[in-house]
Amino acid sequence: MAFNVKTLLRDERFWKIAFQVLTVLVVGALIAFFLGNLNRNLIRQGSPFGFRFLLNPAGFSIGESAIRYLPQDPYWKALAVGLSNTVTLVIAGIVFTTIVGVTAGVASFSPNWLLYKISRAYVGLVRNVPLLLQLFFWYFAVYSNLPRPADQINVLGLMYLNNRGAYLLWPATAQLALLGIGVIVVGLVGSFFLWGWYTQVRVATATGGQSQLYGLVGLVAIVLLIVIFGLNWRVPEAVEGGGVTGGLRLSREYVAALSALVFYTSAFVAEIVRAGIQSVSRGQWEAARSLGLSAGAVMQLVVFPQAMRVIIPPLNSEYMNLTKNSSLAFAVAFPEIYSIANTTFNQTGRPVEVFVVLMATYLVMCLAITVVMNQLNRAVQFKER
Structure with a gap:
């Protein structure tokens, strides 16, 4: 068939593709222009764009480090220390935010008047304070x-x-601590799937699901035994005259930043959980009660699993907000990635390169959270037959 230009120009699909290609070309040209202009200005100042400065000795101390660091180490290692501090803050923040936020959200449906009022007061107060x-x-x-x-x-x-x-x-060593974290993660993932299986069987049969429940209890018991007896725990001990030796030390700066991030973000998570629970139709509540389930069982087995498909997408945004808000920890002198990056570009005079590294770091962390949450979101969606 001969090529016909007039037919091609009348094809709506051609113009859609052409418009997208043109947009990519224009955006690419603008980026190339700005980057070229930036590089010319940097060359004129005698500091062409590049990252070789990261190999130079940093020359400054860091008060708190999850990895070994000395002032004579290069800048890249100082930034790695800041990244490790940020990651520990974010991971702990996400875990505790989930616990506090879900608890506060579920408490807003409690028949207990005092518990309900405490939940609503907490959300209303914390959300409106910077x-x-x-x-x-x-x-x-x-x-x-x-x-x-x-x-x-x-x-x-x-x-x-x-x-x-x-x-x-x-735990006595870092290796045992990592082992414990790995065991807990595997246990949580396994428990999530076993609980979902148990919920499906229990709702479908009202009296079934015993084997799944035994499997869940057995998995939890194994994880607890490994965590309690297999990690060689070190108990902190007070020393004469004040102070503590052994165990894990969390600085005042770290616990302050963690507390602020957790209680602030949890207030938003609580509202997400409340909205997700409210999205479940009243018919589901009534049908579950008609099976003779208690109020707690209705929430655990019927309502909350269905609410998860509404809760998880906005929960992803809150986790990313927590990750980005962790940069505010520099205000109380916690050496997270932004604080160390700020010191680095002040010493090197390389703000462009340092902030490129900083933006890429936050981008990667947020994308990692998104990938995990998208997988979880797919797991809780309704499956059509």
Whole structure:
């Protein structure tokens, strides 16, 4: 068949593709122009664009580090320390935010008047106070006012609190700590699928699901045994004159940043959970009650699993907000990635390169969260037959 230009020009599909190609070319040309202009200006200033400066010695100390670091180490390692601090803050924040947010969201449906009012007051108050102000509150009003190390608080001999931070029970080595985290993650994933299977069987049969429940209990028991007896826990011990040795030390800056991020983000998560539960039709509640299920069982087995498909998409956004908001921890001197990047470009005079690294870091972290949450979202969606 001969090529016909007139027919091609009348084809709507051609113009859609042509418009997209033209848009890509224009955007690419603009990016190339701006990057070329940037590089010319940097060359004129005697500092062409590049990342070789990351190999130079940093020359500054970092007060808190999850990995070994010395001032003579290169800038890239200093940024790696900031990244590790940020990742530990974000992961802990996501875990505790999920627990607090889901609890507050479910509590808003509690028949207990006091529990309901506490939940609504918490959400209404925390959501309307700026995060930076809450960060200062936790740092100056709460943790800075804890007793001095000489008068520190002993919590059941397993945790100590003073105005320098918190000291917790922790595995003896970093390898054992990673093993414990891995076991817990595997246990949570396995428990999620077993619970979903149990829920489907229980709702379908009203009395079935015993084998799935036994499997879930067995998996939880195995994980608990490994965590309790297999990690060689080190108990923090008070020393004479004040202070603590052993265990895991969490600095005052870290716990303040973590507390602010968790309680602030949890207020938004609670509203997401409440909206997700409300999206389940009343007929589902009534049908579950007609099977003789208790109010708690109705929520666990029928309502909340259906609400997950509404909860997870906006929950993804809140987790990414928590990740980006972690940059505010520099306000209380916690050495996260933004704080160390700020010191780096002040010393090197390389703000463009440093902020490219910084933006790429936050982008990768947010994309990683999105990938995990998208997989979880697909797992909880209704499957059509």
